[in-house]
Amino acid sequence: MFKDICKLLLLYLFITPATAEWNTLEYSRREHSLTKPYQASGMALPYWDFLGSTIVTSNYVRLTPDLQSKSGAIWNTHPCHTRNWDLQVQFKVHGKGKDLFGDGFVIWYVKERMQSGPVFGSKDYFNGLAIVMDTYSNHNGAHNHQHPYISAMINNGSLHYDHDRDGTHTQLAGCEAKFRNYNHDTYISIVYKDDTLIVSTDLEGKNAWKECFRVENVLLPTGYFFGASATTGDLSDNHDIVAIKMYELDLLETQKKDEDRSQIVPSAQTFDAPRTRIEDTKPAMSAVMTFLWMMFIALVLIVLVVLGIMWYQKRQENSRKRLY
Template identity: 70%
Template sequence: MNVIPCWILISVLELVSAEWNTKDYMKREHSLIRPYQGSGMTIPYWDFTGSTMVTNNYIRLTPDLQSKQGAIWNSVPCHVRNWELQVHFKVHGKGKDLFGDGFVIWYARERMKTGPVFGNQDYFQGLAIILDTYSNHNGPHNHQHPYISAMVNNGSLHYDHDRDGTHTQIAGCEANFRNLEHDTHIGVRYERDTLTVSTDFSNKAAWKECFAVKDIKLPTGYYIGISATTGDLSDNHDILSIRLFELDLPDDPRDQEDRSNILPSASYFDAPREHVDDLKQSAFSRIMFFFLMLIAALALIACVVIGIMWYQKHQENSRKRFY
């Protein structure tokens, strides 16, 4: 009769001890959950810029309007060696066939730096997980948009919008996350120098791997942020929650390694793709090609007509000489 109470007591003690083990639970200083509001318009541990708007239910980085950009950045550097970042978000708008541009989840050395890369600076140091929704995409792609990709930068690489960053991405996958009625989540896991990006877009409460890349070196002490932008095309980019978990890996010999001063690096990059003009230039090129082909066809017809006339004249002269 005393067996069941003992097991219950043991289970309760395990739950209590797990609650005190912060490595098994969310790091609150790097997480953002409802209610967002602190005192006044501030959010504890977070700063926001640009068009970012805080509501009771979501944080809207950009409205569905042209030429907007917004960002939210964690104010506490992340010194966790192995971690998993889970972001609950929603991208939606009025556009049916044309929409954009997208948002980026950052793990970067510098924070609150506005710029051309989805609202953040170019030539950054760190990791970018890019959720690109720009439907009029550029370049000779073998994928559709929306598209998720990863970029690791040591500060020397340029993000090329004309190529949608395909020449610097380490991996990517197609992902239909726009204008869905159910919740959409993305998970970024960095464990033992392996970067794994997973998604939950099918409303099944289960992760689906997007890609995994080994031999990724990321420093500690960088900042977590999310930025979004719109251009000629637009969307609402809403963040509902951000949760960072420290992974407890006691058997990892590199767990005690000092990573504070290394440069971000990746041993593998996707094969670069040749640069092509953007769609406006391509349309212009197609028009020019059409006119060139038309001129060439007219010239060919003129040559044929002149040739026929010359042949007839030659035949006529030959008959005159014969008589």
């Protein structure tokens, strides 16, 4: 009898961890997820469409190759009617560039899908949420952050994403995140729960999330689409999506179960929209540039003086000839 009880206890100890792990995945939404193997038949992706330069391989979906002037995107075919969700994306950004690279990619939750445009390969003046993964190292304007940089933007269709200012005049929040050219897997988690947006990363291969930023009082409607797009310009990178996993999160007790959120206008309480565009002040000339300009001016003055002396000597010589 005692042996039987021991066996049952051991069996329970072995089964419990497996059950706990399984329960963490029971809210996984297959229709919003992308996992290997990707291809069902031919180049078709279950629940996903793609456009532009996007190619599907056995190990990743490449939005852009490491070539100039490329643009690609992947879009979920099913709208998300879940109120609270966690979107986890495994990605890889890599290329030949060590000091110069770009441009970056965006993870979307928006009303409009499958529309090419100037915002990292997708539509400007969008409705919804953009998580911008900006890698353009030679960034525009004077900012107090380095690149790569992750930021969030909420748009109700009236705002323009300003590439000339890296979107800093319309972002909700952001953080520096060096996610290029890693040999190990890199991940980003986008959690939207109880009107709070939380973006975290796992870039160091530690299997642990590190919070990038958190923004409260963010309103997003249900019925929008998940997607990802990328673009390259004069600078380039490979932008690869390895996996997308979407998890439905439980409603909190404070949330109304039957509330219709499909008509909510995307907004954030801390968002000052639209912000006035402020031109960046021109940076002061560096010491090297100042020295080069002074050298150039000095050479010009020397040339002018030499020409003046030559002209004066020639004039004096002509005057002497006339006297004789």
